[in-house]
Amino acid sequence: MKFIDEVSISLASGRGGPGCVSFRRESGAPRGGPDGGDGGKGGDVIIKTSRHINSLVDIRQNKKYSAQNGEMGFGRQKHGADGQDLVLIVPEGTILRNLEGEIVVDMTGIEEHVLLRGGRGGKGNEFFKTSINQAPTHAQPGEDNQELEVKLELKLIADVGIIGFPNAGKSTLISRISAAKPKIADYPFTTLTPNLGVVKAGDYSSFVVADIPGLVKGAHEGVGLGIQFLKHVERTRVFIHLVDASGMSGRDPMQDFEDLNYELKMYDESNQDKEGFFPLSTRPQFVVLNKIDTLSMDQLEKLKLKFKKTTGSAPLAISAVTGKNITDLVTELGRQVLKDVE
Secondary structure, X not given: OOOOOEEEEEEEOOOOOOOOOOEOOEOOEOOOOEOOOOOOOOOOEEEEEEOOOOOOOOHHHOOEEEOOOOOOOEOOOEOOOOOOOEEEEEEOOEEEEOXXXXXXXXXXXXXXXXXXXXXXXOOOHHHHOOOOOOOOOOOOOOOOOOEEEXXXXXXXXXXXXXEOOOOOOHHHHHHHHOOOOOOOOOOOOOOOOOEEEEEEEOOOXXXXXXXXXXXXXXXXXXXXXXXOOHHHHOOOOEEEEEEEOOOOOXXXXXHHHHXXXXXXXXXXXXHOOOOOOOOOOOOOEEEEEEOHHHOOHHHHHHHHHHHHHHHOOOOEEOEOOOOEOHHHHXXXXXXXXXXXXX
C-alpha cells in the first residue's frame, strides 16, 4: 500500500429537506385541512478511526466529500427521509486542520467525532395549523448545510521513535525487537515509509516503536527525503538515536550524531508556531551505537568515551545483526516508557 500522510479535502454535510405545502383532497373530507409533512434532516459528516488502516491513500481518491441531503416532505403528513451520514474512516493519530492551520480535531484516542452537522428539515404546513389559521399556505425551507476545507495529517502513534542516518540499522533493529518486517538493504533510503513495531516488555506490558526513515544532513533544506517523516515522531516520548559506529559508510559517528540533532533543531524552528507542537530536540534520547560487531574492543571503548564527553553519559553499544545487548536496550526502554505511563 502506498503511504500517504497528508491530504487536503472539502467536506460538506447534507442540507435539510424543505417542508411540504399540501391539503387533503378526499371525497369524504371536502374541507380537508393542511397535511404537508416535514423535510428530512441532512446527513452529518462523521470522522471515525480504524486500527486496520495506516495511510490516507483511500481518502486521497476524491477532493470533495458530501453527506446526503434530506428529502422534501410530502402530502398526507409524510415526512421526508433523513439524508445518509458521510462516515470518513481515518487511521488513529490523524489530525484535521483548517486552512489557517488551526487544529479542528485530533483523532488521537478518539474513536468517533461528528465534524459537521446536517441541516434540519423544514416544517410542513400541517405544523403551522392553528385555531386562527386553519389553512396555512407556507412551509419552511430546509436548514442549510455546513462546509469545511480541511487538511488531514497522519502522525503515527508510538512510544519510542528510532532516528538515525540511512544505513544506521533502524530497520534491522525494529525487526530484531518486534515482529515488524521492514525492507532491509544496504543502500540509502531503503525505507521509504515509517515502520511500527510492538515491543514486549515483561509478561504483561508492551510499547510501540516507530522507525523513521529518510533523514540526512541538510534535510531541513530539502536534501534527500527532506524532513517529511519527522512529524511521525512528534507523539513519541523517547528517541533511540541510532548511530552507525562502524565507520564503513565513510561518515564519522560523532559528526552523524551532531548533524542529526541539528536537523531536529531546524525542524523545531520551522514548526514552533504550530498549534500543539512540542519540540523534538528536547526529548529524552537513548544514544545507541550500532554495528559494534565490526569494531575491536579498543575502538569501541574510545568511541564510547568520546560520546560520553560530548553528551555527558555513556552510550549503549549494540549489534542489531547479532543481537548483542539488545535485551539491555529493550529493558532500559521499557523502564523509561512504562515509568512515564505510571
